[in-house]
Amino acid sequence: MASIVSIVDEPRFAKLGKALIFFVWLALASALCWSETVWRDEVRALSLALQGDNFADMLRQMHGEGHPAIWYILLRAAHVLVGSPVVLKVVALTIAAAAAYLLVFRLKLPLSIMLLSLFGSFSVFEYAAMSRNYGISMLMVFVIVLTWQKGVRNGIWNGLLFALLANTNVHSVVLVGGFLAYWFFDLVLARPRSPLREYRGFATAAVLAAVGVVLCFLTVYPTFNDTGQNDISGENFALLALRALAPASSQFLSFYPDSILGLMVADPLAFRIFAALMSVLIYGSLLGMANRRAAMIAAALVLLGLSLLFTLVYPGGYRHQALWLVFMIAMTALTTDMQRDRAGVAGATAAGRIVKFGRLCFMILLALQVVSAVEKVNRTFVAEIPFSRSKDFGAFMQSRPELKDAIIMADPDYLVEALPYYVSNRTYLLREERFGAIVRYTRNARLSLSLADILQSARRLRQSEKVPVIILLSQRLDQITAAVSLRESYVWRLSLTPEDISAFQSATELIKRFGPAVGSDESYDAYVLK
Structure with missing residues (x-):
């Protein structure tokens, strides 16, 4: 039994x-x-x-x-x-x-x-x-x-x-x-x-x-993200294949x-x-x-x-x-x-x-x-370290009602893609010079930018839209002391010089520095154009 x-x-x-x-x-x-x-x-x-x-x-x-x-x-x-x-x-x-x-x-x-x-x-x-x-x-x-x-x-x-x-x-x-x-x-x-x-x-x-x-x-190709693929031009295809094996x-x-x-x-x-x-x-x-x-x-x-x-x-x-x-x-x-x-x-x-x-x-x-x-x-x-600081940015924006109509731009551009989940503000894509929340990783864009270019775009937007402009930068400007040219994303470049940094800091106000993120690069300093 x-x-x-x-x-x-x-x-x-x-x-x-x-x-x-x-x-x-x-x-x-x-x-x-x-x-x-x-x-x-x-x-x-x-x-x-x-x-x-x-x-x-x-x-x-x-x-x-x-x-x-x-x-x-x-x-x-x-x-x-x-x-x-x-x-x-x-x-x-x-x-x-x-x-x-x-x-x-x-x-x-x-x-x-x-x-x-x-x-x-x-x-x-x-x-x-x-x-x-x-x-x-x-x-x-x-x-x-x-x-x-x-x-x-x-x-x-x-x-x-x-x-x-x-x-x-x-x-x-x-x-x-x-x-x-x-x-x-x-x-x-x-x-x-x-x-x-x-x-x-x-x-x-x-x-x-x-x-x-x-x-x-047929759905995927031809892709408009033409910079997002491995660049194998000039490479020996057979050697690449053997390297994969x-x-x-x-x-x-x-x-x-x-x-x-x-x-x-x-x-x-x-x-x-x-x-x-x-x-x-x-x-x-x-x-x-x-x-x-x-x-x-x-x-x-x-x-x-x-x-x-x-x-x-x-x-x-x-x-x-x-x-x-x-x-x-x-x-x-x-x-x-x-x-x-x-x-x-x-x-x-x-x-x-x-x-x-x-x-x-x-x-x-x-x-x-x-x-x-x-x-x-x-x-x-x-540890309570987030994957992205987009949620923290959303909470910060809710605490600043004077910025509820602000336009948000960022460098790199893709930093704005996570924001629509937390805020309803319009976002502007610097590289493509258009409003939007979806970055196209295309060569038909401004592949090289300087900090002066970013400041000029922000001023133009504020003048045409008559609203505050917020700029998110992944680079900590106060930690850069010499001229540098940085690679971003696939083929983008950002040029920074001490002169441009000084002019940018004079024309903007640092309103929030967000802490580190783990697993992604979505942390940044937030500036508002004066």
Whole structure:
């Protein structure tokens, strides 16, 4: 009787435990989400989504921005219902919670992998607290895994899911290729040979996925942000490609916590040691699937694809790099049952030891993400250093009613992009010489500016608009004693001379100096034109 009771009670106990784990995650992610100050890339997406008189007009105006349409459609639809910029956080957290639910309750993962994945920096912060479009990728990946775990590999259904995944962000096109590679090699390497109808299903899915990829690129290209791409002119393409492959880990160093990254920057020897260790962890993680060659090949191809993308097109930040971790979690979920079945036979063999080593490498890699998450929690709730000072600036503006109609300009221009979430003031883009809240990183702009140019633009605006003009500067002018030419953003330059600084300080009043920000460069001094 005791054995019967334990068998009956075990699933209920497991479900209660998983529910507790999920709600702990939800509480932590929610606290981080609502405490985190939004920064420019988050608000930029909302500003783009609210362009135009309708959805079609919005899609026309966002063409060439650099991201496909799904995130913008979701934001605009939510804003239509709620009418508040708060939808930025609500939509992101809802999507992340749905992905976390699948991770905890539906995916077949070892408990250790599930816990480390759930409380890693990408799950609890980057794709939840940070309101970006990459969390949709994680949700779509887990939905695809769930359909395959149920034994459903329907060409039309999976093809549509692949097409949707391709339109969450450009990097997810690589993940689509990874899923197709896994499907293909799973068919080719299967014994006994897979029936012809399964190849037809794969072909159907591949065609629909290709349609989604084409739609993604038609939305993204040609981009109007022509300075935001890697400049590979004059470079040998083949050498660049080889550089991306050996070792690929050099493109994924953001997997380390900030404390280790700081040590690597300060000490060249530490950099070499930790870079080599990351190579071991990344390539070793692939060996965890050595007994399921289709999954190992697919994960390796995604690693290669992302490395090439980071090298040839656009450098990858943590949010992009972590997509490989998400794909590895997906492959782990798809192969968990098979690994359990073979554990007894393979455990004593050399192949079994390789798999165990690979799983250990992957668990260490995920554990590093948990350390990064702890750093984010400490920064938010203990050190209380925000990601951006835009919220503090909004609070300051509310305390100064005489500035309620002021025009705000900034150098670099992109500092104004986060402000519409907190203030309703008009913003002016110095480089493009126009009003707006969305910077276009185009060469058809003033690539070089001086402090005298900024002062002249401010005076012209005050004269034409008859309102106060606020100037936000990321540079602390009182700390500059010699003439300098500073690089900003991709190809912008700002020239500062002692004479221009003196003239600027005489013509303006420093009304607020904001403290440091961690994780972005969104801190500044605020001046008002006298």
